[in-house]
Amino acid sequence: MDNYDKLNYPSTESVYEGVISEVTDAGVTIELKGRLGTLEIPKRMLICEHEPQVGHEVGFLMSYPEVLSETPNPKYVKAFDDYKKHRDEIKHRTEERKEKE
Numbered sequence: 001m002d003n004y005d006k007l008n009y010p011s012t013e014s015v016y017e018g019v020i021s022e023v024t025d026a027g028v029t030i031e032l033k034g035r036l037g038t039l040e041i042p043k044r045m046l047i048c049e050h051e052p053q054v055g056h057e058v059g060f061l062m063s064y065p066e067v068l069s070e071t072p073n074p075k076y077v078k079a080f081d082d083y084k085k086h087r088d089e090i091k092h093r094t095e096e097r098k099e100k101e
Contacts, residue, residue, distance in 0.1 A: 006068045013061040020056045028052050 004010060018039065022029035027042045046052060 003068050007066055009064070009066060012063045014063070015059055016062050017057060017059045020052055020054055020058060023052050023054060030058055 016032060016036070018030040018032040020028050021031045021038075027040060028046055030039045030041070032039060043052070046058075048056075
């Protein structure tokens with residue numbers, strides 16, 4: 001987190017709440033209240049005294065994400081582009097395989 005000094009608003013935490021909507025061996029999915037979206041986290045990040053279950057309410061502190069620089073990081077742009085191309089290739093091969101069946 002060496003980019004902390006780049007933040008203009010470093011301390012704007014607010015309490016957010018949500019409800020666990022899915023539990024897997026590896027993590028949980030939380031539907032944020034107020035139609036704010038979905039958060040997926042590994043179980044190791046969830047503070048819980050018992051096994052989490054669908055329907056458990058959760059609360060946490062979160063700040064608004066802040067863009068750190070004016071230009072996108074080319075390393076991440078390339079990584080996302082490569083991932084999308086790879087995903088599309090797999091989808092295309094899967095469709096071709098289904099057509100042959």
